[in-house]
Amino acid sequence: MLEELKERVLKANQYxxxxxxVTLTWGNVSGIDRKSELVVIKPSGVDYNLMKAADMVxxxxxxxxxxxKLRPSSDLPTHIELYKAFKEIxxxxxxxxxxxxxxxxxxxxxxxxGTTHADHFNGPVPVTRVLTEAEVNENYxxxxxxxxxxxxxxxxxxxxxxxxxxxxxxxxWGKDPEDSVKNNLVLERVAKMALNSLMLxxxxxxxxxxxxxxxxxxxxxxxxxxxxxxx
Amino acid sequence: MLEELKERVLKANQYxxxxxxVTLTWGNVSGIDRKSELVVIKPSGVDYNLMKAADMVxxxxxxxxxxxKLRPSSDLPTHIELYKAFKEIxxxxxxxxxxxxxxxxxxxxxxxxGTTHADHFNGPVPVTRVLTEAEVNENYxxxxxxxxxxxxxxxxxxxxxxxxxxxxxxxxWGKDPEDSVKNNLVLERVAKMALNSLMLxxxxxxxxxxxxxxxxxxxxxxxxxxxxxxx
Amino acid sequence: MLEELKERVLKANQYxxxxxxVTLTWGNVSGIDRKSELVVIKPSGVDYNLMKAADMVxxxxxxxxxxxKLRPSSDLPTHIELYKAFKEIxxxxxxxxxxxxxxxxxxxxxxxxGTTHADHFNGPVPVTRVLTEAEVNENYxxxxxxxxxxxxxxxxxxxxxxxxxxxxxxxxWGKDPEDSVKNNLVLERVAKMALNSLMLxxxxxxxxxxxxxxxxxxxxxxxxxxxxxxx
Amino acid sequence: MLEELKERVLKANQYxxxxxxVTLTWGNVSGIDRKSELVVIKPSGVDYNLMKAADMVxxxxxxxxxxxKLRPSSDLPTHIELYKAFKEIxxxxxxxxxxxxxxxxxxxxxxxxGTTHADHFNGPVPVTRVLTEAEVNENYxxxxxxxxxxxxxxxxxxxxxxxxxxxxxxxxWGKDPEDSVKNNLVLERVAKMALNSLMLxxxxxxxxxxxxxxxxxxxxxxxxxxxxxxx
Numbered sequence: 001m002l003e004e005l006k007e008r009v010l011k012a013n014q015y016x017x018x019x020x021x022v023t024l025t026w027g028n029v030s031g032i033d034r035k036s037e038l039v040v041i042k043p044s045g046v047d048y049n050l051m052k053a054a055d056m057v058x059x060x061x062x063x064x065x066x067x068x069k070l071r072p073s074s075d076l077p078t079h080i081e082l083y084k085a086f087k088e089i090x091x092x093x094x095x096x097x098x099x100x101x102x103x104x105x106x107x108x109x110x111x112x113x114g115t116t117h118a119d120h121f122n123g124p125v126p127v128t129r130v131l132t133e134a135e136v137n138e139n140y141x142x143x144x145x146x147x148x149x150x151x152x153x154x155x156x157x158x159x160x161x162x163x164x165x166x167x168x169x170x171x172x173w174g175k176d177p178e179d180s181v182k183n184n185l186v187l188e189r190v191a192k193m194a195l196n197s198l199m200l201x202x203x204x205x206x207x208x209x210x211x212x213x214x215x216x217x218x219x220x221x222x223x224x225x226x227x228x229x230x231x
Numbered sequence: 232m233l234e235e236l237k238e239r240v241l242k243a244n245q246y247x248x249x250x251x252x253v254t255l256t257w258g259n260v261s262g263i264d265r266k267s268e269l270v271v272i273k274p275s276g277v278d279y280n281l282m283k284a285a286d287m288v289x290x291x292x293x294x295x296x297x298x299x300k301l302r303p304s305s306d307l308p309t310h311i312e313l314y315k316a317f318k319e320i321x322x323x324x325x326x327x328x329x330x331x332x333x334x335x336x337x338x339x340x341x342x343x344x345g346t347t348h349a350d351h352f353n354g355p356v357p358v359t360r361v362l363t364e365a366e367v368n369e370n371y372x373x374x375x376x377x378x379x380x381x382x383x384x385x386x387x388x389x390x391x392x393x394x395x396x397x398x399x400x401x402x403x404w405g406k407d408p409e410d411s412v413k414n415n416l417v418l419e420r421v422a423k424m425a426l427n428s429l430m431l432x433x434x435x436x437x438x439x440x441x442x443x444x445x446x447x448x449x450x451x452x453x454x455x456x457x458x459x460x461x462x
Numbered sequence: 463m464l465e466e467l468k469e470r471v472l473k474a475n476q477y478x479x480x481x482x483x484v485t486l487t488w489g490n491v492s493g494i495d496r497k498s499e500l501v502v503i504k505p506s507g508v509d510y511n512l513m514k515a516a517d518m519v520x521x522x523x524x525x526x527x528x529x530x531k532l533r534p535s536s537d538l539p540t541h542i543e544l545y546k547a548f549k550e551i552x553x554x555x556x557x558x559x560x561x562x563x564x565x566x567x568x569x570x571x572x573x574x575x576g577t578t579h580a581d582h583f584n585g586p587v588p589v590t591r592v593l594t595e596a597e598v599n600e601n602y603x604x605x606x607x608x609x610x611x612x613x614x615x616x617x618x619x620x621x622x623x624x625x626x627x628x629x630x631x632x633x634x635w636g637k638d639p640e641d642s643v644k645n646n647l648v649l650e651r652v653a654k655m656a657l658n659s660l661m662l663x664x665x666x667x668x669x670x671x672x673x674x675x676x677x678x679x680x681x682x683x684x685x686x687x688x689x690x691x692x693x
Numbered sequence: 694m695l696e697e698l699k700e701r702v703l704k705a706n707q708y709x710x711x712x713x714x715v716t717l718t719w720g721n722v723s724g725i726d727r728k729s730e731l732v733v734i735k736p737s738g739v740d741y742n743l744m745k746a747a748d749m750v751x752x753x754x755x756x757x758x759x760x761x762k763l764r765p766s767s768d769l770p771t772h773i774e775l776y777k778a779f780k781e782i783x784x785x786x787x788x789x790x791x792x793x794x795x796x797x798x799x800x801x802x803x804x805x806x807g808t809t810h811a812d813h814f815n816g817p818v819p820v821t822r823v824l825t826e827a828e829v830n831e832n833y834x835x836x837x838x839x840x841x842x843x844x845x846x847x848x849x850x851x852x853x854x855x856x857x858x859x860x861x862x863x864x865x866w867g868k869d870p871e872d873s874v875k876n877n878l879v880l881e882r883v884a885k886m887a888l889n890s891l892m893l894x895x896x897x898x899x900x901x902x903x904x905x906x907x908x909x910x911x912x913x914x915x916x917x918x919x920x921x922x923x924x
Contacts, residue, residue: 045689227276427795458738507920564889
């Protein structure tokens with residue numbers, strides 16, 4: 001079932017390696033079929049180079065395995081919470097990429113310092129609060145999803161397709177699995193350049209709002225004029 | 232038309248990937264045929280590995296598409312302004328390379344700290360002012376070209392073949408498309424080493440003028456003695 | 463003798479190169495056969511690409527060469543001390559990987575700032591004291607082992623499978639040679655991200671204990687639920 | 694003539710690329726045949742991938758071209774001065790490698806912070822003084838050699854096989870061309886780790902002398918016990 005989605009989720013997981021976003025097995029991508037409400041996700045702790053499409057695990061939104069012989073990624077409950085709250089996304093990527101994770105560890109959001117950031121994230125990349133001891137001890141991965149959703153109560157998850165979980169690492173999402181991996185890559189590059197810029201000037205102010213808006217709208221929304229016309 | 236220039240512009244765009252200067256599709260190279268006053272430029276948002284010479288877009292200096300089925304790079308108006316103002320250049324490269332962009336984001340010029348810099352840029356690499364809201368809202372890309380030209384009013388664009396657009400990223404140019412990409416690569420390396428040197432000594436003073444001049448003239452101008460004699 | 467272990471030790475040494483943990487010949491991996499109490503180790507100063515399994519040196523726990531035509535790694539006495547003190551380990555890796563070594567040179571332990579760290583090291587990665595002049599002049603490599611063991615008097619070497627030797631570089635260990643190399647890679651990544659996080663916030667506090675414990679236990683111990691069930 | 698040395702010099706220049714020490718054509722390696730007092734050096738500004746052994750230029754110690762159709766590297770006079778002053782070296786490498794050059798630009802020597810450094814450089818890697826205007830304007834490259842030699846008046850060039858030229862970049866040497874490239878690579882790695890260590894602790898003190906001496910002697914001199922016995 002969902003063979004095409006499995007292929008796409010496999011491919012998106014392999015992009016994690018190609019883009020240099022993962023070490024060992026520290027990352028996972030999932031995709032959702034909104035019609036059947038089924039999620040396809042990477043199996044836990046399996047080598048990216050040995051995985052086949054058939055190893056992808058199909059789960060329902062209540063976390064039950066519908067198809068697959070392997071255990072799903074241990075971060076599955078986080079993915080599910082996000083799919084339930086963010087109705088228009090089709091893919092989610094979690095990685096421990098070097099620079100985005102460095103910001104997450106520092107519990108610091110990534111300010112928008114330039115147009116590279118503005119082209120993809122319509123504002124600073126937010127950081128969640130640290131989970132409480134109770135939230136960690138019981139249903140940790142599900143609660144990780146909940147603090148992300150809490151952080152986005154006043155934010156537009158389509159305009160800002162990613163977050164830093166405090167003390168942990170980034171989650172990004174997108175219209176499909178490939179898109180969520182690309183946003184993970186963008187976040188990593190943006191984090192690295194923000195770190196460098198802060199080293200040049202620790203008091204650096206953020207990009208003026210009017211430039212942020214202009215760049216975001218060049219690429220997104222009804223008046224976008226970047227790229228080729230979609231057929 | 233201009234088949235040879237299309238091949239060279241394609242190749243120069245592929246160098247962006249080979250030199251590690253781009254992520255996804257964040258960069259573009261163009262070339263100009265000064266006789267016909269036609270510009271050849273990369274199409275917008277197309278994968279570097281899938282592009283063919285025939286995908287390059289030919290445009291006139293008033294921005295009209297003369298040949299090509301795809302939309303030109305959205306930065307085309309910036310390229311055109313530069314070709315009109317800097318009469319002796321034959322190629323332009325725009326990238327979001329990591330370290331040069333970090334300086335651009337910090338709105339900081341790159342001082343000349345060493346001979347690697349002096350070999351290619353005859354002075355600090357300048358940074359433009361931030362565009363005003365009006366300049367951003369109307370004809371943004373054209374105005375990006377204008378602030379670059381404004382910044383070079385007192386500078387020699389042949390001696391300093393590149394600039395940092397504040398809050399954005401670098402543009403470099405050269406006698407042809409390949410040359411403009413090489414200057415982009417040099418700028419990236421020079422930016423990285425300047426960042427490192429500033430971390431070792433935030434109060435670092437610039438290279439004495441007499442060494443800057445010596446190195447620049449070793450490689451450029453009538454008394455150059457670096458490299459092989461041109462035939 | 464021990465042909466299979468030789469193959470594994472060879473392979474683990476080659477992972478050092480594949481993972482980018484070594485320059486020239488600056489690293490070595492060994493493995494132990496606990497039944498025969500024999501250690502298999504890389505020969506000293508030999509190119510990783512030219513080594514064959516037959517070049518691995520077999521030594522007893524009193525340091526005598528049992529089989530092999532080449533000299534063992536000069537760090538052999540350190541490995542032996544560790545095998546004698548840490549009874550449950552099966553492999554040891556020593557490298558001069560860039561970021562872990564930078565912490566070792568700064569005589570600074572690596573605090574646990576995030577879950578990437580917590581997934582593999584159940585607490586800060588400790589740094590040894592600097593060896594005394596007497597310890598350096600006589601039996602230097604053996605004494606290197608002794609200060610590591612001294613540092614672990616109150617620590618659990620299974621929970622924290624690595625150490626920074628002050629002014630020198632990291633040693634890591636694991637249940638077998640491959641596992642010790644993986645821990646070396648993890649330490650390198652964790653060190654890089656800790657360095658970045660400290661640059662973002664030099665006063666950064668460590669991850670709360672309850673998150674550290676949760677992540678460590680997700681991957682290790684009787685209630686681990688990361689990865690696939692072992693057969 | 695000197696066909697074997699040409700092959701070795703070619704190969705050593707190609708190592709510059711393989712080791713990631715050069716961008717474009719920013720580096721050169723030479724070797725000397727002490728019997729005939731002839732130097733073999735890379736031609737100036739030629740692509741490393743297109744060079745052949747026959748392109749290497751043979752020059753005498755008074756700087757005359759003895760064989761070769763191409764211009765020698767513009768740094769030739771520096772190489773010659775070093776060969777004349779440092780009688781026991783057989784190869785010289787000049788690069789603009791990222792981290793060593795960053796120290797050179799900061800006019801900062803590289804303190805010995807760890808055993809990676811001590812294994813190869815028997816003390817801090819020194820930095821020359823800045824050349825005077827007169828020294829730059831007349832015989833610049835020859836004077837670059839002279840300030841290096843001046844800096845080593847009280848230093849042992851065999852124990853410390855490299856230097857940073859202030860505001861410029863590193864020169865390293867060795868018993869043959871390959872050895873000089875390896876020392877360039879070591880210097881680059883050591884520079885990077887020193888920079889990192891200084892970021893962790895700007896007041897970091899250097900490695901105790903007794904550890905420096907121990908490590909240097911483990912690898913060099915009559916009592917060396919690192920590596921395999923020479924035949």
